Amino acid sequence: MTDILTIDFQADTLVLCNTLTERATDNGLIVCRCQFPPRPGHWTKLRQTVLVRPAGPVTARWRTLDAPEDQTVPLSGTAFHLIPADRPVRIEWDGCDAALIVALTPEFVESTVAPMFQGKVPRLIPSAVVEDTVLSDMMPWFAGTLNQEAEKASRSVDQFSVAFALHLFEKYGINDGSAPHISGGLGASRQRRITAFIDANLDRTVPLSEMARTVGLGRSHFGKAFHASFGRTPYRYLHERRIEKAKELLLDDRRTIVSVALDVGFSSHGHFTKVFRKVTGTTPSQFRRDRY
Secondary structure, rough: OOOOOEEEEOOOHHHOOEEEEEEEEOOOOOEEEEEEEOOOOEEEOOOOOEEEEEEEOOEEEEEEEEOOOEEEEOOOOOOOEEEEOOOOOEEEEEEEOEEEEEOOOHHHHHHHHHHOOOOOOOOOOOOEEEHHHHHHHHHHHHHOOOOOOHHHHHHHHHHHHHHHHHHHHHHHEEEOOOOOOOOOOHHHHHHHHHHHHHOOOOOOOOOHHHHHOOOOOOOOHHHHHHHHHHHHHHHHHHHHHHHHHHHHHHOOOOHHHHHHHHHHOOOOOOHHHHHHHHHHHHOOOHHHHHOO
């Protein structure tokens, strides 16, 4: 067993697949064809948000970190997998081993998608099967760009990138019940700053006063504004983010549970287990056993 493999469709060298012979990109949207090894069975995390359409019929065994067991689904014709950036999944295919990929970089999502939604990008959920006429109609056009010379392909990709992203996030995005800006809450810029700060500091105890300083607010005002924007206290949000990171680390069986606990900011195995069970309904040990 190993830790999570990462695929970056912008990289010159890739794991698990080869896209280097056919790739078109512009404005943060990437189109490529991939050849995958048969039945890899790895937990994989992607640097970009992607739609994956098999080049032929496949039977897929699909699992996300939160799923209790594998889901077996058929994909043929126009169906896709939807895999958000940095959300680990495990996929095995029987049948075709090639796919068309359309990927959105985090930079594109931040600079282009976020303004469409007043600064707050809707959250995408990994989905084993997406049937969507609008997206399906775009795929032959995207595939055609791979046969064009680089400069023309770049211009072509740019033409459809915004429409593609807008439809994807409008139809499949979830805003978690909070508006982009709530009276008394944090604005979009401060929300992005504080969530990035929390994710960068999951391995240590972060005082509320330090979080507040990050967005230029007083401690009391920050706590109320955070709750208005996220529907939870800053510390509960911090715990949830720590547990999400812990789930990934637990996939690497070379690591002890104590080391995972320390790496996500818990001072003891007992405290980590208590919080993990409260958030997920199971223990770290059981979570690890269920994923292999």
